[in-house]
Every structure is written in structure tokens, then in C-alpha cells.
Amino acid sequence: MRALAALIAGLLFGLGLTLSGMLDPAKVLGFLDLAGAWDPTLAAVLAGAVGVTLAATPLVLRRRSPLFAPSFQLPTRQDIDAPLLLGSALFGVGWGLVGFCPGPALAALSVVPGKASLFVLSMLAGMALHVAWSAWQRRTHRRAHDPGGITPGLTGRP
């Protein structure tokens, strides 16, 4: 039931992206090009989407639990830290270079398979790089607090 609900959500999400023209990197870059022939479509898409979530999210969260899962799993952090800003900046540079962000790039797999898969595979590699990098960071951080290196489990799964 949960997977079926997620499939419907993915279909609706992808249809929304397609209908709005956001699969097209040319339109995304047109929005980001304030000094050129500015294309406001992305602003309309974001306004429509955030309009719905702003109104509906508080109503949904009034429930004790979701329909097909035991509990809501929401981010709990409130602090604005360096990784948040640095990561978002790196993402923004990549977004501006090509005009793909993760959702439209995945949806575009079924439209321009060659170019989209090259982007998506590189994106997965970037994500895997982050998994490896954070595991390495955790290890060196622990080693700094454990100079003897006798804490068990350092070599296990990150």
C-alpha cells in the first residue's frame, strides 16, 4: 500500500514537472538568466507548488500518523550551519551549469536517455562520494577523540 501510494506520488510529481516545462534545462537556465531574456516560468511553478504545501502541510501534520506508515519522518534540525550553505552553493553551481536539478533530471531519463543518464550517473557518483567522505570524516573525528585507537568498531559500516 505504501509503495503504491509512493508510485502515485511519483507519477503526479513527474506529471507536474512535465506539464510545467521544467524538464527542459533551457527553461530553467532562462529563469536563472536575469541579464538575458528572463523566463519567469520556474517562479510560477515554485509559487504553485509552495502555495499548496504551505496551505496543506499544517493540515496533514494535525494527524497523529500518516495513512500507511506508523509515523511522520520529518527533519528536526533548525540550525543554519556551514555544510547546509556550502552544499547548497555547490548544488546551485551544478544547477546553473546545465539546468538540471535531481527531479527533472530523473524524469528526463525517459525523454533524452543518453544525456540525462550521463547526468544522473554522475549525480549518483557525487552522492556516493558524499557517503564515503562523511564516513571518512566520522573516522578521523573519532580518532581525534581516541588517540589510542582502541575503540572497537571503527572499521565497520559507516
Add this chain to the structure above:
Amino acid sequence: MDLPVSIPLLAAGLAGGVLVGAAATWLLLATGRIAGISGILAGLLTPVSGDVSWRVAFLAGLVLAPLAHAAILAPPEVAVSASPVLLVAAGLLVGFGTRLGSGCTSGHGVCGLGRRSARSLAAVATFMAAGLATVYATRHLFGG
């Protein structure tokens, strides 16, 4: 006002956005999860038992949707002008950046702003600024 986009295209943008917002709301209501595409995808790299099938199902729907759109309305227009080298570089930046920054346009933009999260607002402002600066640099400072 002289816009490079017609009113019907803007209306389609707004309608598509409403659909995206509805999809994110439905995912939250049904499964309790945030519709952050980068997070849903990255979760498959470090799979946790019982937490895989909904991710695969959501992503399958996302990939299949343009085919449904093509069958009902028209095949979507997708113009990728970037070279293969640029696609790889941008993909790496987007993949690493969205994980370090805990989200992308959907998770921080559509969902985070909807939850009135200050972290997401900071993230959206940052990636918008970086995107604008990058396009300005590539189109107006160096070549274009």
C-alpha cells in the same frame, strides 16, 4: 510587460507547480515522508531494510510520468545544450552538494518552504544565488 513566455505557458507552469505541491502533500499524508528527490534517491545508496520499496516506487513514477504525458498530451520538449564533460561536472556537483546541503529544489524548495523551515529558506536562497551567479558567469562574462 514584454515577457519571452506566453500567458498559457505561465499558466501551465502554475498548474504543474500545483500538481507538484499536491504530489508532495500526498506523499506526506500517505507515507509520512518528505518528497525530496535527492534524499529519496540517495537513500538507495545506503539501503535500510523496509525502507527501499517506496523509494523505488516513487522514482519509477517520476521516470514514467513524461511517457504518460506524451501519451495523453504531447511529448515534452527537452533541450540539453551542455557538453558531456559539463553534464558530468554538473552531475557530480549536484550529487555531492545536495547531500552536503541535505536537499534540493524539491526537499528544501517545495517541501521545506511549505513546512516554514528556516534551514530550507537559507538553502533555497543559497542555491538560487549560486545558480544565478553561475549562469551570469557562463553566459555574460565568459562566452555565451
